[in-house]
Amino acid sequence: MAYRQTDKVAARLAVTRRSILDAAQGLVAEGGFAAVQMTEVAKKAGVATGTLYRYFSSKEALCRQVFREVSTREMGMLAEIASGDEPARERLTKVLRTFAGRAVRGRRLSYALLAEPVDVNLAEERSFFRRTHAEIFVGILEDGIKNGELRKIDARIAAACIAGAIPTALIGPLAPQSHELDNNPDRVVEEIVTFCLAGAGVALPESNRQTRERRTTP
Known part of the structure; x- marks a missing residue:
């Protein structure tokens, strides 16, 4: 049987994604796009650095979305x-x-x-x-x-x-x-x-x- 994402899981993923984007935007507001480093975004969002790449394939993709x-x-x-x-x-x-x-x-x-x-x-x-x-x-x-x-x-x-x-x-x-x-x-x-x-x-x-x-x- 194919895996079906539950509403609860989808909501949790959406919250994490939002936290990542908010963290990245905060860094841009402080120091521009040059200040967006994945380790800093992860720290600010409260997630592991590896977690970022589950949502955004690269720093460039994250900055583009911001x-x-x-x-x-x-x-x-x-x-x-x-x-x-x-x-x-x-x-x-x-x-x-x-x-x-x-x-x-x-x-x-x-x-x-x-x-x-x-x-x-x-x-x-x-x-x-x-x-x-x-x-x-x-x-x-x-x-x-x-x-x-x-x-x-x-x-x-x-x-x-x-x-x-x-x-x-x-x-x-x-x-x-x-x-x-x-x-x-x-x-x-x-x-x-x-x-x-x-x-x-x-x-x-x-x-x-x-x-x-x-x-x-x-």
Whole structure:
């Protein structure tokens, strides 16, 4: 008779797998993907090192899953905002501010996801999620153009420019050796938001501009 996994065993395996992934993500958040060593993951997860390989064939496979989970969560959050009922301009602003704001608050993890030198597998994941990020902007821009909120532009080219500009702008401030975020992280966020909105032909309302000025004043 073929072995059939019981619900209890499946639940236990799922818990162990979750513990391993959480441990690996914690290490990435502390020191980037370079900090993910299988012995350290095992220690943090409370399992034997050999146990890790029952769930993930290699460090690369484990890192890829961590990258995929975190990126999927972040993109899901942005997609939810983008699919809301607010005007396109408001959704665009919220998506920009949410992405940049979460990046500066989770600085080390964000740097690992956006800019840390990685192997080809993680580079593939990064490229996939950047395309996903751009598609979120495509939807908002197309809505805005269709409704007359935004000027007529090539939504796909504009979205690609915006999705590329954000991580590029964040690389320097997020870098481990940088001190740019130490005193005024809001300034970085608001500069990114303002630049990307301008690229889409959107000017900040006066009330928002005044708020931005207060946030960016040292």
